[in-house]
Amino acid sequence: MSAEGEYDCIVIGAGVQGSFTAYQLAKKNQKTLLLEQFLLPHSRGSSHGQTRIIRKAYDQDFYTHMMEECYELWAQLEREAGVKLYRQTGLLVMGPENSESYQLFKVTLQKNKTPMVVLTHDNFSQHIPNVKLAPGDGAFVDISAGVLYADRALRTVQGQFQKLGGVIRDKETVTNIKPGPVVTVSTSAGVYRAKSLVITAGPWTNKLLAHTGLQLPLEVVKINVCYWKEKAPGSYSVKRRFPCFLLTEGEESKEHIYGLPSNEYPGLVKICYHMGSETDPDQRDKQTDKSDIEILGQFVTRCFPGLVPEPAVVESCMYTWSLRRPLKQPPIVHIMNDYQPYLSQSEARTNCGHGFKFGPVIGKLLCELSLGEMPSNDLSPFRIRRFHTKTKSAL
Ligand SMILES: Cc1cc2nc3c(=O)[nH]c(=O)nc-3n(C[C@H](O)[C@H](O)[C@H](O)COP(=O)(O)OP(=O)(O)OC[C@H]3O[C@@H](n4cnc5c(N)ncnc54)[C@H](O)[C@@H]3O)c2cc1C
Numbered sequence: 001m002s003a004e005g006e007y008d009c010i011v012i013g014a015g016v017q018g019s020f021t022a023y024q025l026a027k028k029n030q031k032t033l034l035l036e037q038f039l040l041p042h043s044r045g046s047s048h049g050q051t052r053i054i055r056k057a058y059d060q061d062f063y064t065h066m067m068e069e070c071y072e073l074w075a076q077l078e079r080e081a082g083v084k085l086y087r088q089t090g091l092l093v094m095g096p097e098n099s100e101s102y103q104l105f106k107v108t109l110q111k112n113k114t115p116m117v118v119l120t121h122d123n124f125s126q127h128i129p130n131v132k133l134a135p136g137d138g139a140f141v142d143i144s145a146g147v148l149y150a151d152r153a154l155r156t157v158q159g160q161f162q163k164l165g166g167v168i169r170d171k172e173t174v175t176n177i178k179p180g181p182v183v184t185v186s187t188s189a190g191v192y193r194a195k196s197l198v199i200t201a202g203p204w205t206n207k208l209l210a211h212t213g214l215q216l217p218l219e220v221v222k223i224n225v226c227y228w229k230e231k232a233p234g235s236y237s238v239k240r241r242f243p244c245f246l247l248t249e250g251e252e253s254k255e256h257i258y259g260l261p262s263n264e265y266p267g268l269v270k271i272c273y274h275m276g277s278e279t280d281p282d283q284r285d286k287q288t289d290k291s292d293i294e295i296l297g298q299f300v301t302r303c304f305p306g307l308v309p310e311p312a313v314v315e316s317c318m319y320t321w322s323l324r325r326p327l328k329q330p331p332i333v334h335i336m337n338d339y340q341p342y343l344s345q346s347e348a349r350t351n352c353g354h355g356f357k358f359g360p361v362i363g364k365l366l367c368e369l370s371l372g373e374m375p376s377n378d379l380s381p382f383r384i385r386r387f388h389t390k391t392k393s394a395l
């Protein structure tokens with residue numbers, strides 16, 4: 001027998017953004033359904049894995065400002081659920097001292113009076129052992145940055161949502177969306193109706209939006225999540241207070257390279273390249289490009305002499321980039337979330353490559369928007385309207 005139900009709001013996609021949105025809606029006493037195509041937990045989207053970086057170090061003020069509130073909301077969830085989701089490690093930021101990108105990170109933190117320590121070539125190795133700072137590179141530490149326990153965070157927020165009476169239906173793919181004052185959502189197992197719809201489908205956003213006649217200039221890329229073995233066990237360990245790090249640009253590439261201390265897999269340090277190769281989310285494993293791993297190997301050889309320069313473990317994850325015209329230009333790296341003015345009772349939302357840490361605020365904002373409330377943060381950097389594309393939906 002197929003399932004049916006009436007809700008105040010339906011959220012499609014139980015990644016970090018959808019789960020926080022559903023939780024916020026339930027907190028506001030909204031009868032909420034969270035739909036997920038895969039059996040939870042799963043590792044086929046963007047929110048899986050044990051760890052993510054949380055930081056205030058950004059090259060644009062609005063991200064640093066948003067992070068103030070994010071830290072508070074993460075701490076609130078920790079208290080509510082009685083679990084530890086964040087571990088402070090600091091974030092080491094490195095990059096060519098005179099480059100625009102490095103300076104933007106440094107100046108943004110300084111301007112916003114974010115706790116930071118600037119390191120010099122003389123005292124660098126005293127603070128950060130086993131890392132080589134390139135000649136001409138500057139370095140500073142964003143003190144409050146650290147690690148978010150991602151899988152645990154997802155479990156926690158979904159659990160809190162259910163405690164508030166929220167309904168999760170996993171292994172249920174949304175197959176159609178019918179607009180109207182009441183939105184009808186069909187899935188592989190049933191039909192549901194709601195006054196409001198939030199779409200947080202990550203890499204599947206355009207596939208899902210096809211049902212609404214709306215398409216966004218997005219590109220999905222596969223990221224090889226690489227773990228590198230310590231030559232001396234523990235030398236880059238979270239227990240020895242080794243920080244997360246971000247190289248703004250380097251000899252190997254203009255793209256960021258970032259990493260986290262050894263933690264989830266003993267003796268293995270996670271280091272990734274902030275760029276991947278295009279993929280269809282349903283064919284992710286067919287994308288076998290490894291040019292990012294080559295770049296990372298060169299970086300590890302140059303800067304992390306205490307790591308074996310070949311990954312010991314490679315996992316997969318996906319980013320959903322927002323592109324500006326023409327589509328093949330380098331992606332503009334922003335979180336994407338937007339109120340879509342053409343969607344009568346519904347809203348279209350989506351997200352991309354550094355958004356885990358923002359989950360609590362994004363959830364709050366999507367909740368406000370779907371209740372017709374004035375968003376409590378400035379959303380202008382995230383508006384869908386910033387894309388000159390076919391944004392008029394059939395809804
Ligand atoms: C390698 C890697 C490292 C990262 N590092 C960081 C970091 O250090 N710090 C940070 O803040 N962020 C980081 N990010 C980014 C962050 O993880 C993502 O921005 C975030 O997880 C995106 O979440 P989401 O909910 O938008 O998407 P997803 O997690 O992909 O969720 C979308 C969900 O929608 C479901 N769905 C799709 N279509 C349907 C359908 N038709 N019916 C039902 N369900 C559907 C999918 O199955 C999926 O579960 C990283 C990302 C990657 C890949």
Ligand SMILES: O=C(O)[C@@H]1CCCC=N1
Pocket residue numbers: 053054055246256258274353354355
């Ligand atoms: O979001 C983060 O902090 C990481 C590091 C920079 C690139 C993407 N993810």
